[in-house]
Amino acid sequence: MSQSLLRALTILTQLGEEPKSLEQLATQLGVHKSTVLRLLQTMEGERFVTHDLEHRYRLGSRLFELANRSLEGRDVRIAARPHLSALNAATGQTVHLATYESGQAVYIDKLDATHSVRMYSRIGRPAALHCTAVGKVLVAALPRTQWRAIAEGIEYRPFTDRTIRTPEQYLAELELVVAQGYAEDHEEHESFINCVAVPIRDGTGAVIAALSMSVPDMLLDHDQVLGMLPQVRAAADAASTELGWSPSPGTTSPDH
Missing domain, CATH: 1.10.10.10 (Winged helix-like DNA-binding domain superfamily/Winged helix DNA-binding domain)
Known part of the structure; x- marks a missing residue:
């Protein structure tokens, strides 16, 4: 250069x-x-x-x-935006869309909450892999053969007392994400924020993005945020359908 x-x-x-x-x-x-x-x-x-x-x-x-042309060129952002908007309008909470690029989870869209609390995140900014729900969803969707190298390459910055601190803890968390089909950030990145995230898939079933909803604990506690998971999953599944994904009758996103 x-x-x-x-x-x-x-x-x-x-x-x-x-x-x-x-x-x-x-x-x-x-x-x-x-x-x-x-x-x-x-x-x-x-x-x-x-x-x-x-x-x-x-x-x-x-x-x-x-930057805007680049973001608009991403089919997943275009397909997901109406469903992010609907989820944001229905819940009033912050909604994110992120993809995995060059070893990082990157926010490619965001709708702010209707209340006064604003999230640290920005479009184009990386999301920490070890303590954000979108980061966990995106890494969990990768082949398991890649997990160990990713886990050992993370700098485990302790954002809060709940932040994952070791590769072994992170690998266990990825297994949990695969088993339950969603990821949590339980006050791991910011001490007063709970977040849930689910995958968005393309026509092949591959995970190409993660959709999340983040809520300050002064508004909803951890269990209440988990109670909104069906709404988050429905928005992600609707975006996935537009991208060509076809779930089996009576099911949601397929397991990893």
Whole structure:
């Protein structure tokens, strides 16, 4: 990769976190401000970045256009969106859609809750594999021969007292997800949030995404969130049907 391209990508990554000044970007890149300014001017000319009156740079509209086109190109997002919207409207809770890409679970759609509590998650942001319900669903859907390597490659960051801490605990959790057909985040990523997730399948029956619903415990306790699992599963199954999946009569999603 060329040095200029790498620097430009690094700038975009940095600005994705928060707006930054020319001096801050030069310091983080370890190069002279004039070098960074030339890159920024080129990127601004193509609308990849923009700056305000205080000369703080932020991501530009061109990048969001490309990101939106990429997301719209995902058939699962298009098929699932009406069902995510219906679930969100019926429950008033936060609904997520995630896929597994390059070893990560990534949120590709989100509908916020109607109450004032907002989730940390964002579209395009990875979801921790070991302590989010979508992460567990997506890894559990992979061949078991891959589980051990994934489990041993995770950095088990302890977000809460309930967070899984070891590969062995994680492998046991994956077995549970397969056995019950859904995954939980029981205050494992955020201490006041309970979440359930289920798979979305394509016409071959393969799991291509995970749909979840997250609820603050001040609104519903753990058992009440589990009680909403049929609604979450119905939304996922409806999206799966649009993608060509055909369940057997009287059944929901097939076992792993």
